[in-house]
Amino acid sequence: MRRVAVTGLGVVSPLGSDLDRMFTRLVAGESAIRRLTAPRCEALRSPIGAPVEFDGTAHFGGVQLRMLDRVSQMALCAASQAVAESRLDFTRENPERCGVSVGTSLGGAVTTDEAYFSLYGEKSDRVQPLNVVAAMCNAPAAWIGIEYGLSGPGLTYATACSSSAVAIGEAARRIQFGDVDLMIAGGSEAPLTFGVLRAWEAMRTLAVQDPVDVSASCRPFAQTRTGLVLGEGAAFVVLEEWEHAQSRGAVIHAELAGYGLTNDPGHITRPSAAGQAGAMRAALRDAGLTPQSIDYINAHGTATLQNDAVETAAIKEVFGARAYKMPVSSTKSMHAHLLGAAGALEFVIAVAALKRGTVPPTMHLDVPDPACDLDYVADVARSGVALRAVMSNSFAFGGTNAVLIASAPI
Amino acid sequence: MTTLQILQDILVKEYRVAPDQVKPDATLTTLGLDSLSLIELMFKIEDTFKITIDTDGPTGLVTVSDVVNYIDGLLAQPGG
Numbered sequence: 142m143r144r145v146a147v148t149g150l151g152v153v154s155p156l157g158s159d160l161d162r163m164f165t166r167l168v169a170g171e172s173a174i175r176r177l178t179a180p181r182c183e184a185l186r187s188p189i190g191a192p193v194e195f196d197g198t199a200h201f202g203g204v205q206l207r208m209l210d211r212v213s214q215m216a217l218c219a220a221s222q223a224v225a226e227s228r229l230d231f232t233r234e235n236p237e238r239c240g241v242s243v244g245t246s247l248g249g250a251v252t253t254d255e256a257y258f259s260l261y262g263e264k265s266d267r268v269q270p271l272n273v274v275a276a277m278c279n280a281p282a283a284w285i286g287i288e289y290g291l292s293g294p295g296l297t298y299a300t301a302c303s304s305s306a307v308a309i310g311e312a313a314r315r316i317q318f319g320d321v322d323l324m325i326a327g328g329s330e331a332p333l334t335f336g337v338l339r340a341w342e343a344m345r346t347l348a349v350q351d352p353v354d355v356s357a358s359c360r361p362f363a364q365t366r367t368g369l370v371l372g373e374g375a376a377f378v379v380l381e382e383w384e385h386a387q388s389r390g391a392v393i394h395a396e397l398a399g400y401g402l403t404n405d406p407g408h409i410t411r412p413s414a415a416g417q418a419g420a421m422r423a424a425l426r427d428a429g430l431t432p433q434s435i436d437y438i439n440a441h442g443t444a445t446l447q448n449d450a451v452e453t454a455a456i457k458e459v460f461g462a463r464a465y466k467m468p469v470s471s472t473k474s475m476h477a478h479l480l481g482a483a484g485a486l487e488f489v490i491a492v493a494a495l496k497r498g499t500v501p502p503t504m505h506l507d508v509p510d511p512a513c514d515l516d517y518v519a520d521v522a523r524s525g526v527a528l529r530a531v532m533s534n535s536f537a538f539g540g541t542n543a544v545l546i547a548s549a550p551i
Numbered sequence: 552m553t554t555l556q557i558l559q560d561i562l563v564k565e566y567r568v569a570p571d572q573v574k575p576d577a578t579l580t581t582l583g584l585d586s587l588s589l590i591e592l593m594f595k596i597e598d599t600f601k602i603t604i605d606t607d608g609p610t611g612l613v614t615v616s617d618v619v620n621y622i623d624g625l626l627a628q629p630g631g
Contacts, residue, residue, distance in 0.1 A: 203567040204588050267597075270590045 145313045145397040146386040147547065149229070149379030150489050151222025151327075153215040155191035155372045155476050160222070163476075164493045167501040168522040172356035172475045174370050181335040186342055187350045189358055190333050191372030191477035208271050209284065210249030211373075216281035216329035217288060219375035223325065224289065227379040227391060231289050240293035240321050241285045242312035244304030244328035246481030247337065248278030254334035281329045281375075293321045299481065302441075304328055305376070306484025306535035306543035310400035312380050322385045327377030328485035341371060346445055359478075360505040361442035361471035362449045362513040369443040372477030376485035378492075395492045395547040398530060399428025405540030412448055412536055417441075417455035420542035424532065425459070428546045432460040435467060435546070436528040437500050439491040440517075441536045442471020443478055450512040452534065457515075468526070470518040474504040484535035484543060491531040492547050499524040554600075554619045554626070561595055562615075575616035582615075596622060 155173030156163040166173075173191040182188045197206060197214035209217070220241075224231075231239070252275040259265040274280060279297040286295045294315060298307045305328020312326035332338075341347050348368040351358040359370040386393055401423025405416035425432065441452055449471075457464045472490055479486050494500055499522060506519040530548035537543075552560075555575065562568040568582045584592065589612075593604050596618075602625045609621050 203565070204591065207591065208587075267594070270594045271587065274587070 143317050143319060144383035145316050146381045146383050146391070146393040146550070147378050147395045147397055147492055148381050148386050148391040148393055149223035149227030150394060150492060151219040151226065152374065152376045152486060152489055153193055153195055153219045154374040154376065154486060155193050158193070158195065158218065160489065160493060164490070164497070167472055167475055167490065168499055170475070170502055170504050170520060170522065172504060173372070174356045174358055174477055176355055177333060179333055179335065182338065185338055187347055189348070189350050189355055189370055190338070191370060192333055193374050208274050210252040210275045210280060211331035212245060212249050212329045213281045213284050215331065215373070215375035216243065216377070217284055219327060219329070220285045220325050220377040223327070223377040223379050229379065234323065236290050236292040238293055238322045239289070239291045240295060240312070240315060240324050241282050241291050242294070242296045242298070242308040242324050242326040243282040243285070244298045244300070244306070244308035244481045244484060245278055245281060245330055246299060246301050246304050247330060247332055249276035249280060250337050251331050251334055252276040254336045257336065285325055289325065291325070300541035300543070301537035301539050302478070302480055303484055303535035303537040303541045303543040304481035306488065306533065306545055307402070307541065309378060309380070309397070309485060309488055310402065310543055310545055313397045313400055316380055316382050322382045324380045325377060326380055327375065328482035329375035330480045330482040331373045332371055332480055333373050338371065347371070348444060357505040359444045359474050361440070361444040361474050361503050362453070362510060362517050363506050364508045364510040366444040366446065366449065368445050369473070370477040372479045374479050374486060375482050376489045378485070378489060393550040395495055396550055397545065398548040399424040399430065399546030401425070401427055401544040403542045405542065410538045412451040414451050414455040414458060416540065416542050417452055417534070417536055418458040420544040421455065421459045421532065421534070424544035424546050428530070428548065430530055430546065432463045434530050435532050436526070437467065437491070437494055437531040438469040439487045439531065439533045440469050440471045441534040442473055442503065444471070444473065448536065450510065452536070453513045453515055464515055467516065468500045468518045468523060469515050470501055470503040472501050484533065487535070488533045488545050488547070491533040495528045495531045495547055495549060498526050498528055500526055554622050557599060558615065558619060558622070561592070561599065565595060573615060575614065575619070577615050578613050579615070600626060602626060
């Protein structure tokens with residue numbers, strides 16, 4: 142089987158649109174969670190989220206800007222960072238051997254929200270003519286394809302909160318099977334509209350705003366956790382066939398060593414330890430690694446009552462005694478839950494941790510849940526750690542569990 | 552402002568067309584407007600001139616002056 146190299150990383154995140162800066166802030170335990178100022182959000186029970194400081198007009202203009210929902214704008218910017226870092230020159234590539242793979246849960250939600258507000262709220266009888274192309278779920282992938290002239294596969298995956306982990310894993314498969322040599326893969330999500338937030342509020346899965354410190358409202362694995370906080374952003378990687386990367390002298394950040402996928406057929410939202418454990422085992426098998434060789438897990442860790450206890454049980458089931466000896470952290474405590482972009486952002490963070498030998502913390506974990514008894518790297522990052530391989534977990538409403546493993550390049 | 556001046560303004564501001572390119576005999580294609588941009592342009596024209604364009608849309612608009620004449624025709628109709 143052909144090997145897959147990670148040669149470029151890019152982020153547009155609530156903690157900054159630059160990987161080094163974002164990682165520094167994660168290591169410092171900074172949270173981007175704050176009060177939302179978007180229109181009508183003051184009506185929410187808990188008007189908090191992790192927005193990105195991002196102004197599309199600084200990057201795009203004219204008709205293109207009006208065709209780009211925020212989700213595509215952030216995707217294009219994160220992908221361009223990943224491509225720039227990989228030092229790829231697409232004029233030297235065979236475009237049919239290059240593709241794009243994107244995960245998003247909602248697609249152009251801002252466009253949809255605005256159009257419906259105009260139609261139903263303002264009783265307008267018209268919709269912007271570019272609504273369809275801006276709102277469609279595959280718009281981010283299509284625009285990345287246009288930007289770099291990619292004529293291989295152009296794929297979009299919508300598996301809710303595991304969408305972009307699936308997008309990266311499936312992109313790696315395309316390279317392994319020899320269909321392509323190179324994929325731009327990742328995810329993007331722009332869900333911070335009143336309509337989307339109200340819907341999540343109705344699900345009763347959102348965190349209650351912390352009365353003292355808004356930024357501490359997302360508390361994965363803590364007894365005091367009250368739910369997830371929504372965030373927005375995009376994260377992309379450049380994946381390349383190993384020899385392709387080597388022959389052009391690319392810097393290889395990591396090997397995408399394993400990808401595991403399972404489905405929970407039992408319930409539409411309830412997570413299953415068996416399903417999560419199955420995905421972790423499948424990823425280990427795919428990587429040819431034992432539990433003993435994983436040195437860090439970036440957990441799904443949503444801070445919902447259900448997920449954190451179930452994920453902890455699943456990790457224990459797979460890793461046995463090793464579960465207690467290996468750091469497991471949820472960076473969602475700082476960047477919040479990016480839904481369809483979460484898997485990609487957290488995979489990028491896991492690769493950055495691997496490269497730097499630094500494990501970012503789980504913040505706001507002062508009162509651990511007795512059912513969550515692993516080493517969650519509470520509140521303080523750990524540096525100078527030798528990491529051989531790292532795992533990134535992504536689980537989802539609907540039941541698609543996806544796990545990625547990155548290992549240090551050898 | 553004349554209809555031509557208002558249309559020139561839209562094309563320069565919203566479609567990034569160079570001002571000196573927007574002449575009455577310039578074709579919309581040479582100004583870089585594709586079919587999607589044209590549909591959007593009609594929407595903006597409706598907004599700007601407070602007119603309603605037929606859902607089938609206008610046909611046979613090739614040059615800037617074709618568009619100007621089309622708008623002026625609609626404006627001249629009773630109840631414009």
